[in-house]
Each structure stands twice: as C-alpha cells, then as structure tokens.
Amino acid sequence: MKRAYLDNAASTPIRNEVMQVMINTLKYSLGNPSSIQHSYGREARSILEESRICIAKNVKVSPNEIIFTSGGTEANNLILRSSVLDLNIRHILTSKLEHPSVLHTISDLSIRYKISVNFILNDEKGILDFNNMEEILKKNISKKTLVSLMYVNNEIGNLLEVDKVIFLCKKxxxxxxxxxxxxxxxxxxxxxxxxxxxxxxxxxxFYGPKGIGLAIIRSHILKKIKPFITGGVQEYGIRSGTENIHGIAGLSEAIRLSYCNFPSYIKKIQNLKSYCISELKKIISNIIFNGLSHHSEKSIPSILNFLYPTKKDHLLYFHLDLMGVAVSKGSSCNSSIKKISHVIQSITDKSLLNKTMPIRISFGIFNEKEDIDSLINALQKIRK
Known part of the structure; x- marks a missing residue:
C-alpha cells in the first residue's frame, strides 16, 4: 500500500542531498571543531563556520548572530530565559495561540521570576487584535517588555502581520x-x-535532520547574553558543548536547497493546497476551515486545517493511518490523543467541537495529487 504522508508541519522527510552531506561529514570529518591545534580540528571548524555563513547568507543575518541549538524548543527557551535573566525583562506579551515551547516556558518564567504576562486578544479566525496589543504595551510602558509572537502558526497556518508588530514594538x-x-x-x-x-x-x-536548530540573536543584544549552558566556549560562550557538526552541515545544506528553488516549490505547494480545498468541498458540505488556513495570501501554503464532521472519535487519526494516510490534529508537541489543541480551543465554539474533529494537513515538496486523493478516499470510507 502506497502511503500518503501529510504531516510535514510536524517533520519533513530528509532530502537525499542533505543526507549525503551528513554522511560525508560523519565519514570524513573526524576532529573536534574546538581542537584547532591540528588539521582535523581545523577542518571540522571550517565546516562549522562555513555552514554558519551559508545560513546567514540565505536568511540575511550576520553569521555571528547565529547560535546553533538542539532544535526549535531549545532555541525558544534560550531566548525567553536569557531575556528575563540577562536583559531584565519584567513583562512578556504573547498570544494564546503560540507553540507549547513558548507558552510553557513563559508560564515557568512567570512563576519563577514573578514576570507579568499578558495575552493579546484574538478572534475566531486567530487574527490578533492590534488595538488590544497597543493598549497592553501602553499600560506596561514602565516595564521592560518582550513581545513573543510566531511568524507562522504551526496549526492553522496564519501569517503574522509582522509590520504591525514591529511598528508597535518600536513605538x-x-x-x-x-x-x-x-x-x-x-x-x-x-x-x-x-x-x-x-x-x-x-x-x-525544511527537509533537514532532527535534533539541530538555531537561535538568531542580534549582535548588539548577544553581547549582553550570559552563558545558557556552561562548561566551554562554544557558540560564543552562550551554549557550551561540542557542536553537532554533521547536523549543522545538514541544516546548512537543507536551507541552501530550500532557498535555491523557492518559486517552483511554493507554486507546487499552493497547487496542492488549492486542489485539496476543492476536493474537500466536494465531500463535506459547508466545510469549516480553521483560522485563515484556506486563504492563499494570509496563510502559509503548506498548512490546511479544517473541522471534520463526526462523532467524538479520537481514533479518527488512527483510522486514517490504517488506510495509509498520515495527518494530525495539531502540534506534535501537544499530542495527547484525547485533548483538542489549545489553538483550536481558542478559536472554536465548544458546541462545534462536540460534533467535529480538527484535521491538520501539511503539504511538502515530496507530495503529489495522489496523496490528496488517498486522503479524500479514506475520509469518504470512514463516513460510510
């Protein structure tokens, strides 16, 4: 049975080119990048810094603003915790739609260090109320404030109106x-x-390895950040420990390949999403899409989230899996079988959740229309 993997927002398949770079690094790069007294160490150090330069070039930052981490959760923790401990942040403004690595960390900081926390209001589509944001910032003007908002919502795909956020943060x-x-x-x-x-x-x-990520910290702020993990001088002294060289090389290659061919990649994903929306509308009358996930200009092309009309069946996702279709109900970092995600709960009426189940479909570059056909066929069989 050909399987359809439609959970790319949780994790993407690794590209063959990325895998090959990692294999070569594991095979031929023997040294510790901090052992620069010999050629083996210098070669490893060269891979490390060339990767940093490649990533910086593609996302348009300075190489010295990149700190390598074990992934996104650690990177969010590094930034949030360092902001409180080293920048003297006393107030955090966020939303109830953020990733658990942000919400849980902020909650912990508020308890440990008596940090005041406010949540920006959002409507039933997950759109943030920027008038409310400004009111909160104005009331807390005497406190050193950090605003933490995700650029793309990982469950409903909403794109943040970053220009408005940046304007208010500067103001x-x-x-x-x-x-x-x-x-x-x-x-x-x-x-x-x-x-x-x-x-x-x-x-x-983005089609790279698991267990490697990065934090971007502007250079004028980085000077104020104290060690997050102590015991060495790696990563500008912020994160001690021997760097994951093959993971970093894989990350660098993955981001390089992504930025090489963005126009065709995005066009393919948009076409898949449009086709999926069209096919879903054929089998589900009055389908309800969550957030702005069905809006082409207001959401990321790769995420589509909708409410599937069914009795409360938490085995729905397993039924789909048995039919060869992998989807999710939301964030993989909040994957309790019976609990509906905090994001969906924040934007959906409770009475509606009693007779529907949320399904998040996330497309990737390796998906084809046949994968969507498999999803549609499986949903039809379940309904019958």
Missing part, C-alpha cells in the same frame, strides 16, 4: 521575539528587512 521600546520555526526554510524571509530581535529555526521543518 513602545519592546524587544520582539518571533518563533519562525514554520517560516524559515518554507517561505522567503529576509531578516535584514525585518526588525526581529530574536528568531528561531529547526532543520527538520
């Missing part, structure tokens, strides 16, 4: 952290033009 002298984990490597992003103070990325979201 009220607040730092701006954006979880860009679903954005970097999947849509064109120019950090040179965007006034983010902090951003994050994870390689396995």
């Amino acid at each position: 009220y002298n607040a730092y701006f952290h954006s979880d860009t984990i679903q954005a970097i490597g999947n849509i064109p992003i120019d950090m040179e033009k965007l006034s983010f103070d902090f951003a994050t990325a994870s390689a396995h979201k």
